[in-house]
Amino acid sequence: MALHPQAEAYLKLFPSDLGVDLAALTPAQIARLRTLDAMADRRGPRIELPEVRDETAAGVPVRVYRPEPGGRALPVLVYFHGGGWAFGSVERNDAFGRDLARRTGAVVVSADYRLAPEHPYPAAADDALAVVRDVHARPGFYGGDAGRVAVIGDSAGGNLAAVAAWRARDLGLPLVHQVLVCPVLDVAMDTPSYRAYGAGFGLDADEMAWFVERYAAGADPGDPGLAPLRLPDKSGLPPATVITAECDPLCDEGAAYAAALAEAGVPVEHRCFEGSLHGFVGLPGFFDQADEARELIAARLRAAFGTSEPSSSAASSAASPVGPAGSPAGSSEG
Numbered sequence: 390m391a392l393h394p395q396a397e398a399y400l401k402l403f404p405s406d407l408g409v410d411l412a413a414l415t416p417a418q419i420a421r422l423r424t425l426d427a428m429a430d431r432r433g434p435r436i437e438l439p440e441v442r443d444e445t446a447a448g449v450p451v452r453v454y455r456p457e458p459g460g461r462a463l464p465v466l467v468y469f470h471g472g473g474w475a476f477g478s479v480e481r482n483d484a485f486g487r488d489l490a491r492r493t494g495a496v497v498v499s500a501d502y503r504l505a506p507e508h509p510y511p512a513a514a515d516d517a518l519a520v521v522r523d524v525h526a527r528p529g530f531y532g533g534d535a536g537r538v539a540v541i542g543d544s545a546g547g548n549l550a551a552v553a554a555w556r557a558r559d560l561g562l563p564l565v566h567q568v569l570v571c572p573v574l575d576v577a578m579d580t581p582s583y584r585a586y587g588a589g590f591g592l593d594a595d596e597m598a599w600f601v602e603r604y605a606a607g608a609d610p611g612d613p614g615l616a617p618l619r620l621p622d623k624s625g626l627p628p629a630t631v632i633t634a635e636c637d638p639l640c641d642e643g644a645a646y647a648a649a650l651a652e653a654g655v656p657v658e659h660r661c662f663e664g665s666l667h668g669f670v671g672l673p674g675f676f677d678q679a680d681e682a683r684e685l686i687a688a689r690l691r692a693a694f695g696t697s698e699p700s701s702s703a704a705s706s707a708a709s710p711v712g713p714a715g716s717p718a719g720s721s722e723g
Contacts, residue, residue: 493691
């Protein structure tokens with residue numbers, strides 16, 4: 390399949406994911422990169438919501454987005470951002486968190502998990518599970534319904550969502566759904582999609598190798614906490630929605646995980662977006678397919694939560710952009 394025209398235009402501006410020599414980065418340079426966001430104006434508007442607040446969940450910083458006023462218990466969607474386990478933040482993904490709350494009608498709890506290389510595996514995975522456990526333990530704190538909790542993550546965050554889902558299963562913590570967006574589900578990096586799209590398509594194989602090396606830090610690549618595709622028993626996992634991009638090195642492992650879930654009897658819908666690139670869902674300012682994917686995700690989650698489409702008043706809030714946590718639009722990150 391040929392690249393989507395919008396993907397071609399994107400690659401002319403950003404031929405590689407970070408555009409730097411990762412192997413030469415010092416800790417200070419990594420910290421500096423975390424404060425920058427060349428895509429900030431393409432992540433969508435920071436829509437106004439009735440309630441956005443920063444809290445702590447079992448020691449993990451989180452941002453809580455509530456899409457409607459009042460004390461009614463709403464479903465809860467725990468979100469894990471991408472960034473190769475080394476970059477990204479709640480603040481950088483604030484627009485997506487707001488949009489998820491608006492589209493799904495759920496309280497969104499966005500986790501600022503610890504980052505590698507300062508905090509290698511299993512730090513991020515442990516933080517992800519800690520947030521899920523806290524939502525179940527203190528639903529009233531979040532204005533949520535502990536019987537309607539789901540997880541979502543993109544890229545490395547998709548890895549954390551998948552790991553949190555099987556760990557929650559093993560702990561008896563019910564989840565009604567898991568959404569995995571362009572997820573990292575294995576660390577072998579040996580699939581046909583890696584060979585076809587590992588260079589020149591945004592996310593390079595060399596960059597993924599750097600991310601995996603920093604996060605895994607010598608961990609067994611067969612550990613399902615690092616590579617959930619390797620989980621021996623996938624039965625009883627929550628129903629899933631898996632979103633992949635055709636021209637993404639990670640495409641094949643997403644497809645393989647969806648197939649493995651289905652084989653284990655887990656209800657799953659897999660949608661591969663033709664001609665698109667890794668990370669497209671987070672960049673509606675570049676990709677029209679982002680809105681299509683977000684609507685699919687929201688519909689799947691609303692069905693899992695047993696809720697209707699968001700009200701017209703909630704949808705109209707998209708016309709009212711604000712800055713971080715309710716501050717004026719245009720506030721810079723970091």
